[in-house]
Amino acid sequence: MASKKAPRSLSATAPTPKLPAETHQVASEGDPNLTTNHGLPISDNQNSLKAGVRGPVLMEDFILREKITHFDHERIPERIVHARGSGAHGYFQPYESAADITEAAFLQDPKKKTEVFARFSTVAGGAGSVDLPRDVRGFAVKFYTSQGNFDLVGNNIPVFFIQDAMKFPDVVHAVKMEPDRGFPQAASAHATFWDFISLTPESMHMIMWAMSDRAIPRSLRMIEGFGVHTFRFINAEGVSRFVKFHWRPTIGSAAVVWDEAMKISGADPDFHRRDLWQAIERGDFPEWELGVQVIEESQVEQLDFDLLDPTKLIPEEIIPIRPLGKMVLNRNPDNHFAETEQVAFCPSHIVPGIGFSDDPLLQGRLFSYLDTQLMRLGGPNFHQIPINAPRCPFANNQRDGLRQMHVHKGRVAYEPSQISPPGAPRECPVHGFRTNPEVETGEKIRKRSETFADHYSQARLFYRSMRPPEQNHIASALAFELSKVEIIEIRNRMLGHLGHIDAGLQETVADALGIPLEDAVRIKPAVPPRDLDPSPSLSLISKDPHTLKGRKAGILITDGADPDQFAAILAALKKAKATVDVIAPRIGGATTSDGALVPADHSLTGGPSYFFDTVVILAAADAVPDLVREAAAVNWVRDAFGHLKVIAYSPAASPLIKAAGVDPDGGTILLDAPKSVKTYIAAARAGRRWDREPTLRSVG
Numbered sequence: 128m129a130s131k132k133a134p135r136s137l138s139a140t141a142p143t144p145k146l147p148a149e150t151h152q153v154a155s156e157g158d159p160n161l162t163t164n165h166g167l168p169i170s171d172n173q174n175s176l177k178a179g180v181r182g183p184v185l186m187e188d189f190i191l192r193e194k195i196t197h198f199d200h201e202r203i204p205e206r207i208v209h210a211r212g213s214g215a216h217g218y219f220q221p222y223e224s225a226a227d228i229t230e231a232a233f234l235q236d237p238k239k240k241t242e243v244f245a246r247f248s249t250v251a252g253g254a255g256s257v258d259l260p261r262d263v264r265g266f267a268v269k270f271y272t273s274q275g276n277f278d279l280v281g282n283n284i285p286v287f288f289i290q291d292a293m294k295f296p297d298v299v300h301a302v303k304m305e306p307d308r309g310f311p312q313a314a315s316a317h318a319t320f321w322d323f324i325s326l327t328p329e330s331m332h333m334i335m336w337a338m339s340d341r342a343i344p345r346s347l348r349m350i351e352g353f354g355v356h357t358f359r360f361i362n363a364e365g366v367s368r369f370v371k372f373h374w375r376p377t378i379g380s381a382a383v384v385w386d387e388a389m390k391i392s393g394a395d396p397d398f399h400r401r402d403l404w405q406a407i408e409r410g411d412f413p414e415w416e417l418g419v420q421v422i423e424e425s426q427v428e429q430l431d432f433d434l435l436d437p438t439k440l441i442p443e444e445i446i447p448i449r450p451l452g453k454m455v456l457n458r459n460p461d462n463h464f465a466e467t468e469q470v471a472f473c474p475s476h477i478v479p480g481i482g483f484s485d486d487p488l489l490q491g492r493l494f495s496y497l498d499t500q501l502m503r504l505g506g507p508n509f510h511q512i513p514i515n516a517p518r519c520p521f522a523n524n525q526r527d528g529l530r531q532m533h534v535h536k537g538r539v540a541y542e543p544s545q546i547s548p549p550g551a552p553r554e555c556p557v558h559g560f561r562t563n564p565e566v567e568t569g570e571k572i573r574k575r576s577e578t579f580a581d582h583y584s585q586a587r588l589f590y591r592s593m594r595p596p597e598q599n600h601i602a603s604a605l606a607f608e609l610s611k612v613e614i615i616e617i618r619n620r621m622l623g624h625l626g627h628i629d630a631g632l633q634e635t636v637a638d639a640l641g642i643p644l645e646d647a648v649r650i651k652p653a654v655p656p657r658d659l660d661p662s663p664s665l666s667l668i669s670k671d672p673h674t675l676k677g678r679k680a681g682i683l684i685t686d687g688a689d690p691d692q693f694a695a696i697l698a699a700l701k702k703a704k705a706t707v708d709v710i711a712p713r714i715g716g717a718t719t720s721d722g723a724l725v726p727a728d729h730s731l732t733g734g735p736s737y738f739f740d741t742v743v744i745l746a747a748a749d750a751v752p753d754l755v756r757e758a759a760a761v762n763w764v765r766d767a768f769g770h771l772k773v774i775a776y777s778p779a780a781s782p783l784i785k786a787a788g789v790d791p792d793g794g795t796i797l798l799d800a801p802k803s804v805k806t807y808i809a810a811a812r813a814g815r816r817w818d819r820e821p822t823l824r825s826v827g
């Protein structure tokens with residue numbers, strides 16, 4: 128901050144200079160002095176003040192005390208849910224005007240970009256937990272529109288565990304680490320979660336999603352996002368329609384397999400955060416298309432469920448998604464704490480043209496988020512933190528409070544006023560936000576609507592819309608999670624629910640758990656489940672775009688490898704738009720047969736094959752015996768095969784392939800001819816070898 132010279136004398140006619148507008152800016156680059164927080168230049172930042180070089184530290188050391196005190200206060204309460212998040216800046220741009228359905232300013236002009244900040248998160252774990260637990264992912268976007276901030280605070284799953292906000296603290300307490308023992312961290316595989324779930328039939332649809340591959344995404348760049356609740360769009364004529372928000376990644380969605388997720392969590396707890404950061408740094412900007420399912424008021428009665436029930440979705444096959452525009456994330460945060468940690472999303476932040484529905488879960492959220500930010504960010508001025516501040520002008524008569532950063536001028540902080548200066552803030556009847564005028568009647572009552580009572584039909588719809596590998600994964604996930612529940616009655620009760628979803632699923636899980644089917648608790652559904660038409664658009668495998676774009680290949684290379692083969696593979700992968708990392712037995716790199724050094728991105732132990740979507744092994748005959756003896760090398764190949772990846776290998780690497788127990792199939796490509804590079808790329812593009820899975824795992 129540029130220092131200003133103090134006036135020599137102060138008098139009634141020469142008032143003290145006023146504070147510059149941005150007094151909270153940190154020092155600029157041209158001002159290298161290290162100072163205390165109060166501007167005192169510091170002469171020594173290495174040593175505390177002591178009585179003699181070997182003597183005690185003096186209480187007088189106000190510089191040490193200021194530094195340590197600040198440090199002691201560097202953490203704020205973490206979010207009770209969604210504590211671990213990764214964020215990025217970017218913009219949203221509409222494809223065309225959506226004026227026919229909404230007057231929201233940011234959806235009118237295809238030439239206008241609106242700044243956004245997105246934060247992706249896991250739900251159950253703490254801020255320092257891992258990126259790849261089985262969990263829902265938060266997908267929150269703040270649009271800094273010309274009419275104020277619009278926060279679309281969604282998840283990567285379109286439905287939720289519960290129907291009423293009253294149950295939220297319960298479901299969260301159940302999934303979080305158990306309060307007496309303080310574990311497990313970031314995991315739903317424990318008794319309290321399944322105890323609650325097995326007594327909460329409305330959660331069954333969400334459970335199918337949470338046990339599916341959606342809960343272990345390959346990358347944050349590849350998750351879909353959903354507003355979950357039904358919202359409203361209102362156009363300039365005041366016509367209101369219901370909408371459901373959808374985000375679709377333009378590179379498609381993909382997941383890891385469970386064994387990979389567990390291994391990645393150990394090898395790189397920041398797997399997703401790093402991936403997002405690196406993609407943006409290299410200019411490979413993640414993109415999502417925003418769309419809405421639009422439901423006319425007249426269509427509501429035709430739906431076979433209640434639009435206000437957040438445990439239900441509308442299959443795209445019934446109401447297609449209307450694309451609205453694209454979000455591009457093109458800038459990493461400058462500071463994780465200042466931006467990603469302090470960003471405060473509130474579903475109540477909406478703009479003219481968008482409205483709420485009476486979904487009781489949404490209604491509860493409208494209260495909860497403001498309340499949590501007051502606590503988390505220390506008071507009512509959190510909107511002044513740069514990441515939260517609207518980019519459009521904002522003014523009102525709210526004043527003071529903890530952490531007030533603005534120096535409001537004048538004597539009038541109210542309205543109406545005869546003496547307020549010209550330009551003082553006034554309400555705006557024309558452009559201002561107006562609540563959609565809905566007629567509400569009814570008795571005051573604590574009761575769930577009967578239209579919310581069908582808890583199994585859509586769980587069944589989801590399960591039956593999955594392809595066989597995806598169904599197997601759901602069964603495996605249920606068996607894994609329930610195997611961690613030591614209370615037999617809870618397992619048996621869950622089995623009872625599964626019977627209402629799908630008899631085959633119930634049987635597979637019972638078998639995997641080693642529980643006789645007769646032990647399943649008999650549960651009487653409030654409404655008997657129905658068979659709905661499957662929705663293929665819910666299956667990730669059915670929608671797999673078969674691309675290497677945005678995917679990552681790992682090339683394991685040894686000394687003496689063929690440089691031409693390396694160059695050919697590298698070029699082909701890059702042409703297919705994959706990112707490539709090189710792995711060598713040692714981090715110093717590998718020297719190919721022509722004496723050139725290929726630098727390594729990872730050593731063998733630092734770059735396990737589960738970091739990559741597809742792998743290549745380019746080994747020279749001399750180097751292979753060492754690899755075959757090396758557990759890390761054998762596991763590298765064994766894991767790649769076990770995780771259903773396409774593997775290409777030079778003929779000399781065959782003994783390693785054999786040592787890893789690989790049974791060659793269409794996904795193992797021997798690089799024995801120039802055209803085999805092409806074969807490899809085609810196979811890698813097709814993605815995981817689902818046909819291999821039944822040969823490797825009993826459930827999947």
Ligand code: HDE
Binds near residue numbers: 209247355471495499
């Ligand atoms: Fe949240 N939720 N939530 N939630 N939620 C929070 O707000 C809450 C729900 C979601 O990256 C908290 O700032 C209640 C559904 C995301 O900062 C808290 C209910 C959906 C994020 C809160 C729900 C979400 C949060 C914790 C039931 C998907 C992270 C810290 C009535 C549509 C946003 C905070 C970020 C965060 C309350 C249910 C999404 C405590 C009471 C449904 C993505 O206020």
